[in-house]
Amino acid sequence: MAEIREVFAGGWLGKGPRTSAFEAAFAAHLGVAADRLVSLNSCTEGLFLAMELLDIGPGDEVVLPSVSFVGAANAVAARHGTPVFCDVDPSTLNPSAAHIAARLTTATRAVLVLHYGGYPGDIENIAALCRDRGIPLVEDAACAVASRASGTACGTFGEIGLWSFDPMKVLVTGDGGMLYARDPETARRAAELAYLGLRQVSGYAQAGNGGRWWDFQVGPFGRRSITNDIAAAIGSVQLEKLPSFVRRRREITHWYHGRLAGVAGLRRPAPPPPGHEPSYYFYWVQMDRRIRDEVATRLYRRGIYTSFRYAPLHLVGAYGPQPPLPGAERASEETLCIPLHQGLDDSQLDTVATELTAAVTEQCELAGIERS
The missing domain is CATH 3.90.1150.10 (Aspartate Aminotransferase, domain 1)
Incomplete structure (x- = not known):
């Protein structure tokens, strides 16, 4: 509550310095560079962004475990791709690399795995399989905010990783999420898509410095998926308590x-x-x-x-x-x-x-x- 009061006292409630600080702290928690992270309003929005970043479209197959969150399959189907479901171990409820491999075809464009219950599962072998086949790996790490396998944070094994901070998760911001991209250019594109596709935005920070600071350009047609400093202030405290x-x-x-x-x-x-x-x-x-x-x-x-x-x-x-x-x-x-x-x-x-x-x-x- 003290952190939220400071946000209100500062007069800026939208995405700003608190959000940047939370992204940097979460990057340190994961052991990755801060410029690879994009904070979002939900993990589900991150799943939709991931499919857009990978340019999933008609005829493209994405392999994912059947025991997954509905938002993962929706993200594939919304791009007119085909969700291809693989089996899971009935005890761990996570897929093995063999389960994934059994469903790969020449039309497979990505693999999307969930870490069931926050347990890493067979992620190391799945990541190796994807590298060998040249298939992008997306990790739905919504349940795995503090999970690691052999010292590597879950969510960072593949090309894109996603975390959830919704009211049911371990680290809660009310609603919110985070996207990681291994490639810095992909992270930049994700940030652009998450904020309406805006380019050349100056705004308040440049006001009074000459020129028309209200002008902008639009690149890709993105949505407004950003978070805000209120949620980020909560997240920063939650991260300390994690x-x-x-x-x-x-x-x-x-x-x-x-x-x-x-x-x-x-x-x-x-x-x-x-x-x-x-x-x-x-x-x-x-x-x-x-x-x-x-x-x-x-x-x-x-x-x-x-x-x-x-x-x-x-x-x-x-x-x-x-x-x-x-x-x-x-x-x-x-x-x-x-x-x-x-x-x-x-x-x-x-x-x-x-x-x-x-x-x-x-x-x-x-x-x-x-x-x-």
Whole structure:
């Protein structure tokens, strides 16, 4: 609140010095040059920009995991490209390089991966595959604001990376996002497209220095996708707190993992492999598909909200006919994301674990499922 008051006291609420400072701080967090980052009003807008920057169009295929955010597929389809969905590992809900490779064709123009739940997945092998095939890699790192694989920040393995700062994420600005481009010229084009395609803008900073500072030129026909100094001020404070947020989320994840060990009929996610640092965005459990929905309903009636993110996109008719993807379909029927947030206290965690154990036990008995 103190930072927001300073923004209002300064009299400039739009995109300005606070936004530039946030971009620079986030670049330092990622370990990249600040001129490769463009702050945006949402990660979804970044996905649309990415498809525009790659000039995706009719006849172009973009391979992405079926368990992805709907905005990713929309971004492809809006350019009249074809989303081509690949399968995922039913336990990690991330695709492997083999899953991606199985869907590549001569029409593939890009690969777009999600880091499910903030876990890096097989990103190193996927990035190597894309380099070998000469295919641009786009990373939807919305869930992976602090995730790394072998020391490299998720979102920076490919040509374009995107992060979300919406109200459900780990680092929150109210709404907002960030785009990274490996190529500085691509980053410059992204910034131009994000602000109406304007060129030769002088404006307030040049007022009174001679000439008509209100003149401008338009290059590409862009949209207005920029953020503002209010959101950036919030983001700067959140970025300072990010290590403590992730630390608490890691503690909760480990606590769940220990507390839920041995619960018959319940499967826990595998721990990340060596060298992987997740953001711990989701914690999910898996169970027999015959009881998953009933368990969710019982928990909701007990005051505990659960969900499954994200519904398989290959089953959405708007994207056209798609082949069956057994891993994604199995995951969507057996997985439940349970509460995970740095604001949860130990008593709330105990309530979640106790109620989840009771719900699984009860539903297994009612369904006649032998638990092991």
